[in-house]
Amino acid sequence: MTDALTSAIEAASNELPMMARRLGEPMKNHTSFKIGGPVRAMFFPENAGELARLCGILGECGAEPLIIGNGTNILANDGALDVIAVKTTGLCGIERTGEAEITAGAGAPLSRLAAAACMHGLSGLEFARGIPGTLGGAVAMNAGAYGGEMKDIVHATEAYGPKTGMRAVIGDGHGFAYRHSIFHGTGEIVLSSAMRLHKAGKETIEAKMDELDARRREKQPLELPSAGSTFKRPREGYAASLIERAGMKGYTVGGAQVSEKHAGFIVNRGGASFSDVLAVIERVREAVLKQFGVELELEVKIIKGHKG
Numbered sequence: 001m002t003d004a005l006t007s008a009i010e011a012a013s014n015e016l017p018m019m020a021r022r023l024g025e026p027m028k029n030h031t032s033f034k035i036g037g038p039v040r041a042m043f044f045p046e047n048a049g050e051l052a053r054l055c056g057i058l059g060e061c062g063a064e065p066l067i068i069g070n071g072t073n074i075l076a077n078d079g080a081l082d083v084i085a086v087k088t089t090g091l092c093g094i095e096r097t098g099e100a101e102i103t104a105g106a107g108a109p110l111s112r113l114a115a116a117a118c119m120h121g122l123s124g125l126e127f128a129r130g131i132p133g134t135l136g137g138a139v140a141m142n143a144g145a146y147g148g149e150m151k152d153i154v155h156a157t158e159a160y161g162p163k164t165g166m167r168a169v170i171g172d173g174h175g176f177a178y179r180h181s182i183f184h185g186t187g188e189i190v191l192s193s194a195m196r197l198h199k200a201g202k203e204t205i206e207a208k209m210d211e212l213d214a215r216r217r218e219k220q221p222l223e224l225p226s227a228g229s230t231f232k233r234p235r236e237g238y239a240a241s242l243i244e245r246a247g248m249k250g251y252t253v254g255g256a257q258v259s260e261k262h263a264g265f266i267v268n269r270g271g272a273s274f275s276d277v278l279a280v281i282e283r284v285r286e287a288v289l290k291q292f293g294v295e296l297e298l299e300v301k302i303i304k305g306h307k308g
Contacts, residue, residue, distance in 0.1 A: 005084060008061035009041045015057055020044040027076040027303070030068060030087065032132060033268055034225040035277065036076030036303070039066070039085045046090035048105065048191040052160040055189060058084060059162040066303065067189055069107055069134030073141070073227055076303040078274045083305055088136055091191065096120055101155070103194040106136025110143075113195075114209065123200035124153045126208040130216045132228070136190040140183040141299075142176045146212050151176030153195040161188035179232055179299060221259040224267040230281065231264065231296040239288075239296055240264035246287040253279040278302070 013021060021043045027036025043065075045051040058065050065086045068074065091105030094116045102122065104113055114129035127148030131138065139157060142150050154176075157169045175182035183190055216222065231239040243249065243263040251258045255272030258280060259265040266280050285296050 004062040005040050005082065008058045008063035008084060011061050012043065012054055012057045016043075016050065016054060019046075019050060019054065025085070027071070027074075027081060027085070028078070030085070031071035031074045031076055031227070032225055033071075033075055033227050033272075033277070035078055035268065035272060035274055036071075036074070037078045037080050039081045039083045042085040042087060044087050044090055048091060048158065048160075051086065051088065051091060051106075051189065051191060052166055054086060055160060056162070058086075064187060067136070069137045070109065070132060072131075072133040073137060073299070073301055074303060075227060075274065075277055075300050077305070081303065081305060083303065089134065091136075097194060098196075100197050100199055101194055102197065103192060104135050105192045106134065106139075106190045108135045109133075110135065110138055117195075117197055118202055118205045118209065121199055121202050121205070122197035123205050123208075124148075124197035125195070126205060126212060129209045130213055135193055139174075139190045139193050140181055141179050142181050143179075146215070149176070151181075153197060154193050155196040156194040157183075158191040158193075159183060159188050160191055161186065164188060166191075219262055221261040221265050221267050224259070224269060225272075226259070226265045226267045227300045229264045229299050230266045230284075232299045234294050234296060236292065236294050238264070242288045242292055242294055242296070243284055246284075246291045248284050248287050251280060251283060253283070256280045258284060 023041050024038040025042040026038050028034050045054050063084050066083045067086050069088050088107040091107040094104040094108050097103040110128040110131045114125040117125040127146045138150050160166050240263040248258050249263040250260045254276035255269050256276035257267055257269050259267045288294050288296050
């Protein structure tokens with residue numbers, strides 16, 4: 001008996017024969033946590049048209065794909081995942097499209113985007129250089145750091161949805177809020193975005209980026225695999241402070257640990273499993289809720305679906 005995912009993989013492979021795909025590709029090779037079992041298939045589109053067509057085919061077959069960039073915000077089950085993944089890093093083009101505007105594909109790394117802006121003497125992306133993800137995910141979740149957010153710079157986005165098709169989203173239509181946009185959790189995919197920046201001296205921009213990089217190295221456990229900040233900032237203070245005050249800094253299960261450097265990060269100290277990280281997350285949430293009455297909300301996306 002052929003299931004929906006098998007039919008979807010066959011249909012996509014037949015209609016897009018030149019597109020690279022891998023069957024049984026391990027997610028651990030595509031996540032910053034270095035955790036995750038094999039997906040049914042992973043496809044690698046190289047441009048916006050291919051990505052939109054692929055997602056259309058999969059949708060017609062009843063398969064909702066898992067869209068990933070650099071996998072920097074994902075904790076995936078280490079069992080066999082009943083999922084079709086689509087990796088967007090082939091959509092990595094960056095071009096200057098106006099005097100103070102840069103447009104880039106969903107798979108463009110934020111670090112390269114910030115460097116490109118600096119090269120053109122355009123300021124506004126300095127906060128993003130140290131964020132390890134790609135543009136599409138950053139727009140979808142309104143990523144931010146050190147007082148800057150994507151909402152401050154994103155002007156227009158080309159998106160694709162199974163119900164909407166290809167469409168342009170402009171300005172306030174993005175629905176930006178804290179770690180949220182109109183694309184979050186809707187199945188609509190960011191294909192590219194145009195960012196409006198402002199002119200500044202290259203030396204000034206570089207100095208700001210260097211300053212933020214130094215702050216990251218000093219405070220964050222960049223030497224260990226993680227998915228960045230595990231929890232969203234609660235209304236009642238900061239997640240890292242609450243976790244530390246709850247006595248959970250350094251709490252360990254298997255290879256997973258609340259970072260001793262920054263309690264807002266859960267790190268893979270080596271060989272951490274999905275269940276190790278999940279156990280740490282659950283224990284931290286319980287401790288903070290019990291001591292402070294604050295329910296921590298996850299910033300990390302958890303992929304649980306697996307066979308058996």
